[in-house]
Amino acid sequence: MTKTDDLPKDHGPSGGWGSLKGISRIFGESVPSPAVLDTLRRQNKPGGFMCSSCAWPKPANYHPFEFCENGAKMTLWESTSARCTPNDLGKHSLEELRGWSDHELEKTGRLTAPMRFDHGTGRYVETGWDEAIAGIAEVLATLPKEEVVFYSSGHAGLEASYLWALVARLYGNNNLPQSSNMCHETTSVGLTQVIGSPVGTVVWEDLEETDCFFFFGQNPGTNSPRFLHPLKYAKQRGARIVTFNPVREQGLVSFVDPQDPVEMATGRETIISDQYHQLKAGSDIAAILGLCKAVIEADDAGRDVIDHAFLAEHCNGFDGFMDFARETTWAAICAETGLSEVALRDAAEIYMTSEKVIGVYGMGLTQHAHGSWNIGMLTNLLLLRGNIGKTGAGMCPVRGHSNVQGQRTVGIAEKTKLVPMDRLRDLFGFEPPEKDGMHVVDAAEAMTEGRLSAMLCLGGNLVRALPERDRIEAAWEKLPLTVMISTKLNRSHLFPGRNAWILPCLARSEEDMQESGNQWITIEDSFSCIHGSQGRRTPASRQLRSELEITALLGKAIAGLTDRLRWDEWIADYGRVRDLIEATYPEDFRDFNARMNEPGGFWRGNPAHDRVWKTESGKAEFTIPDKLNAMDFDDEPGRYRLLTMRSNDQFNTTIYGYSDRFRGIEGTRDVLLMNAADMEEAGLSHGDRVALVADGGIAARLGGLEVVTFELPRGTVGSYYPECNVLVPIGHHDRLSKTPASKSVAVRIEREV
Structure with a gap:
């Protein structure tokens, strides 16, 4: 802190002038061209581009400025006038660059040309695209196929992601970890077990109909600020909001709408949470069990608050769970959470007196040793009163990275059961590998144990994002091959393998001019809706290539051109890739090209939303945790x-x-x-x-x-x-x-x- 003698203070509501001040500071630091104002005007609107920040939907009825503070910062940061050229980067040794902060590395600006690391000089040097692609393919041909990983972050659109997965399988493996492995994979696995769906069940209309939100471990003020607008409107119509979070996050306390002139002029704020419960980290299982216990006790006392008809028709295992809730003592629940029985009963009362409840959560539930139990317990709570599969209710995981969910939808998955391999075989005339690939944790373990040969990264900054940073840094630079497709310099570039390339790509807001014109890409939001996105800014450098073009060039070098592998045609017109996606996933992407620019996006459907449970039992499953917290360690003095x-x-x-x-x-x-x-x-x-x-x-x-x-x-x-x-x-x-x-x-x- 700048003044250690001053305690942190509540800096007022989220949004408001503080949000505009934060945007203006980044504007001043990045110094983009005046054209960025038009870019921001088109952000998250029909005919515009999807924000590269969070995965919040692009609504059909949009605001004049359909971006939040963090979305604007992301666009301004990528639109910087600063350039990181090979000559600029070559002035600094790796040792010097490793002493820079993450912020300083990013401030060097947009990467402008492909680069290869020269171990002789210890510097990155410029290379041509043909030379880079050929060099990468030549090294790949010498490596054990099972030791090569094709990682992707959430930045790339559905088209590039589909081809990235195809390239990995043509090369010979399913080593396709993705950024969801580090945040919401618990959702994908946990929700599938209990409701048969790997994603949330709500759609936009549910936000407009609900009369209650229960938040667990999610912070919209920082991670998804556009969510605050629906929350404000919900409060205005009388909906109630209850929050459970160890940290008192200002976005769930109060909000001043930057797009409301009266609120901005008067400072009038919307109080968001009716109740805010600060529970111990990792104790959500106990807190939610307390809510369930209060509901069950009220029903046992004759209040008729449990939807028994729904449970009988749609659920499995509820009798055992209710016995578990009855038998668990309030003393145990309160000791674990640090919350009082009165506080938990007060929250349960709001749940019992609300007809339509949405359960919202983020990484505060997923990133635990037993995060799947967290997901199961929240599902238990919603099922008790039939709050999944009806209008205005449901499960709402908020994804933190744009298109991280969509990449999974189009085949970036290490588990073969999640991908229609037979359709890939028929479409492209090859035998897809049958063995499951590496999760990102598997890849990290293999890397640190010397069992990995290459990391090809479609975006991201894995050296910084993975656990045990020191071990990862040491292992990363020992790899025979590292390839980073990036917009800006980051710490992962500072640990080049024995053969290392940086391939600079377009930002989502920039023009992607190919033979058939400026290309559209598509993005999936947190609500399983698909949106078209088209950039119009002049690219930061003439040498930049799109993520799809880079992927296709790699695929062409690895697998060659055939009558079924038409890489050049796919580069020329991304609509042809969307045709391939539709052929591979016909139920999700019917009439893909025709529908991609529907206002509000087109919904690809969700069986659980319609109370169709794709579980082994054919019903929604109640679960019973083995313990009252999601941790894999016990509390001790000094820990x-x-x-x-x-x-x-x-x-x-x-x-x-x-x-x-x-x-x-x-x-x-x-x-x-x-x-x-x-x-x-x-x-x-x-x-x-x-x-x-x-x-x-x-x-x-x-x-x-x-x-x-x-x-x-x-x-x-x-x-x-x-x-x-x-x-x-x-x-x-x-x-x-x-x-x-x-x-x-x-x-x-x-x-x-």
Whole structure:
């Protein structure tokens, strides 16, 4: 912090002038051309482009400015006037660059030309596209196919993603980990088990009809600010909102709508949460069980609040679950959560007196060692009153990266059962590999154990995003091949393998001119709706290529041209790739090209939304957890539950700056947020310097942190992602999905001099 003698203060509601100030600061730092104003005008609108930030829908009825603070920051950051040319990058050694912060690396600007790392000089040097593609293909031909990984972040559109998965399978494996492996894979696995659907069940109309939201571990103020508009409208019509989160997030406290002149002029705010419950990190299972227990007890007392007809027709295992809830004591529930029985009963009363309830959650539920139990328990709560499969109700996981969900839909998956291999065989005339591939955790483990040969990355910054950063950095640069398709410099570029290339790509807001004209791509949002997206900005460099073109060039070099592998035709017209997607997934993408620009997107459907349960039993499944928290460690004296957080000034590993205004932290990210009573017990004071030490699994330490007094539950401490990744063991992940458990990490605190 800039002043260690000042405690963090509540910096007012989300939105408002603070949001505009945050946007203007990034505008001043990135110095884009005046044309960026037209780019922002077209963002998330018909005929425009989908934001590259979160996966919130592009609504049919849009606002004059259909972007939020973080979406605007993302567009401004990519539209910077700064350029990172090979000559500029070549002026610095790797050792020097590794001393730069993430923010400083990004500030070098847009990458302008393909580059190869020259180990002789220790510098990146410019190369041509033909030379780069041929060089990559030549190295790939020498490597064991099962040791090559094709990773993708959520940035690429459906068309490029479909071809990326095809290239991997033509090469010979299903090693297709994706950024969802690190955030919402728990949703994909957990929801599939209990309702037969890997994604949320709500659609936009449900937001307009619901009379209650229950939030768990999701922060719309920072991660999906456009969600605040539907929440504001819901509150205006009388809907109620209950929030469970260890951190008091300002976006779920109050909101001033930047698009409402009266609110901006008067500062009039909408109070978002009717109740806000700060529970211990990792204790959501117990909290939700408490809600269920209160509902069951009320029904047992004759209030008739459980939808018994729905349970009998649509659910399996509810009798056992209700017995479990009855037998679990309130004392155990309250001890685990740190919440009182009265508080939990008050929240349950809102649930019982609401006809249509949406359960909203984010990585606060998914990133735990038993995150799947969190998902199952929230499903239990909604099922008790029939709140899945009816208008205004349902499960609403909020995806944090645009198109991360859609990439899974079109075949980026390491599990063969998720992909129609027979259709790929018929369409392209080859035998797809039958063996399951690597999850991102599998790839990380293989890399650190010397069992991996190559990482080809369609976007992303895996060196920074993965757990155990120090081990990953050391292993990454030992790989025979690393390929990064990127818009900007990031830390992953600073650990080049023995053969290493950086391939610069277009941003989503930029023109993608091919033989048939400026191309459309498509994106899937969190509600399973598909939207067209077209950029119109002049590209940052004439040498940039689209993600689809780069993928197709790699595919052509690896698999060649045939009468079924028409790479050049697919580059010329992306509509032909959409035809292939439709042929592969006809139920989801019927009339794809004709429908891709429908206002509000076209919905690809969800059986659970219609109360069709694609589970083994054919019914929605109640689950019973083995314990009351989602952690894989027990509390001990001196051990804390660390939850990692994102600031208001970042998107995933992209750091826009050092202003986390909602938490009152300015000028630094090197902080440890801590409850005042915990600080006193540990003999610490606000402003002390400490280190966090991993307490189990690995020997890791993160020093130079400033203790900040913060309103958190006892035993819970907080600090920033990705800096804290060094403390997260690779093996610390959800037991079913392998999602890294970054929201409940066992740590101890050491004072530094």
